[in-house]
Amino acid sequence: MPAKGKHRRPKFLRLPRSIAVLGTGGAALAMPLMGAVCAHAAAPAAAVPSAVQKITTVSVPGTAAEKTAAKTYVVKAGDTLAKIADRQHVSGGWKKLYADNRAVVGGDPTAIHPGLKLTIEGQGAAQPAASTATQASAAKAAAAGYTLPVEGATIGTGYKVPGSMWSSGYHTGVDFVVPTGTTIRSVAAGTVVSAGWGGAYGNQVVIQHADGRYSQYAHMSALSVAAGQTVTEGQQVGVSGATGNVTGPHLHFEIRTTPDYGSDMDPVAYLRSYGVVVG
């Protein structure tokens, strides 16, 4: 890539000079063109796609070769297609082996003879597939442990939105817009530290998690957990409602550094740090 950049530069520098012979009109046209190219760092931008192309062209045949990696097996005395398929771990068994080698075996699958060369295909194919599955499950594992308190809900009022209706002067959590009766779930495993009436918060639940943070779920119409109880990730803690100081049904959700009001932190950033994307 650096070599490419170096190549390009003289080309651009030569451009105005060669165009200059055409007259001032040509030069005037060429100059802004060059200016625009430099200003937008066209050299790296142009180099990136070509680098990508390069990688693609190199890796694609490599991957293809790996996937279709076929090896040749020389039939020994006493072999049968079934035995070979079994020993060589041919997925699809002897039928697949036969199908792949029908041209050399002929019409009778039992008629193989020592010295016959069979092609055993697709040995490499399983590996890329397996590694993709591993990657997917690893990504899932990374996101596991935390979940949304309500599914598919959008955020009405965000965190730290200023307002006189809040005693702290700002919104200490996020409001998920959900109708009354929506299942509210614990965002992670933990222990319920309080479940009951919370004044302006209405019916609320506060849960302590393994990382020392607390999650709070407020304004619920009904609770389904009690203080002291342990909960699992995604376990229902209640149903949403409009209890306490509200103008309509929603879930008020906070993350705190203590069980108490006033120790709030950004709940969206918190969930994101555990791989849970909100809204």
Ligand SMILES: [Zn+2]
């Ligand atoms: Zn709220």
